[in-house]
Amino acid sequence: MTKSERTPMLPQADKVGWSASVNGRAISKSVESNAVLLDVLRDYVGTLGVKRGCDMGTCGCCAVLVDGVPRLSCLTHAQEVDGADITTVEGLAEGAHLAPLQETFTTYGGSQCGFCTPGFLVVAEALLQSNDNPTDEEIKSAIEGNLCRCTGYQPIVDSIRAAAEILRTGEALCDSTQPQSDPHPGFKGD
Ligand code: FES
Ligand code: FES
Structure with a gap:
């Protein structure tokens, strides 16, 4: 053959x-x-x-x-x-500018190894397009189909809540939207 x-x-x-x-x-x-x-x-x-x-x-x-x-x-x-x-x-980004969600995932530790991050970002984008003031329960419900091995999820919820505030107020990250907790506990740097 x-x-x-x-x-x-x-x-x-x-x-x-x-x-x-x-x-x-x-x-x-x-x-x-x-x-x-x-x-x-x-x-x-x-x-x-x-x-x-x-x-x-x-x-x-x-x-x-x-x-x-x-x-x-x-x-x-x-x-x-x-x-x-x-x-x-x-x-999601607008030209050279990151979307608010991308900024807050960086600031709040919502992205660590980053492999899961694209999925979380697009799901969160859909949530914020329909609801610019979601409760934590609504955020958790929106992301319930997404798994993350690194963050423990709370930094992701914090990131989405902070992005919603930016979208509502039109203001960039400021003191009132800075993370309440250390997004990288244990890392002290030099
Ligand atoms: S690769 Fe599609 S849900 Fe995991
Ligand atoms: S940031 Fe690593 S799996 Fe989510």
């Missing part, structure tokens, strides 16, 4: 057209008909901020906004969202 006569164990899926607006940019690609959105965003669009954690819908690292609604891209068939408006973590 020659190489060309061998039957592949997994047949290659046909390529189909896929179009979307990703972070405001019109994208049109030819992708495998069975591709999930996570693979299309990472492999064809190049938005590597979308992270593959569990690949089975349990960690939230792969979350993106589809028409403003958080979706797990590892469980979303790309063809299902053909033509949609998609926002990844790369789309």
Whole structure:
């Protein structure tokens, strides 16, 4: 049997057209008909901020906004969202300026190793777009599908609450929005 006569164990899926607006940019690609959105965003669009954690819908690292609604891209068939408006973590900043959420995650220790952070940021962005004064319970409910190994979660809740205050008041971080607790306990520096 020659190489060309061998039957592949997994047949290659046909390529189909896929179009979307990703972070405001019109994208049109030819992708495998069975591709999930996570693979299309990472492999064809190049938005590597979308992270593959569990690949089975349990960690939230792969979350993106589809028409403003958080979706797990590892469980979303790309063809299902053909033509949609998609926002990844790369789309949150405005030009060279970080979004308030990105600033507060840095200031409050909401991001430590950072692997989970893109998922938390897009989920929090969706929350704040619909509710600019969420209670801690509402914040915890919004992020309940996201796992973090590093922070213990309270710094993430603090980060989201502080970003909401910035969005409401239009003011940058000030004394009243500085962290109440040390976001990096035990680290004393030199
Ligand atoms: S990679 Fe999608 S939920 Fe974990
Ligand atoms: S910051 Fe490391 S997993 Fe969340």
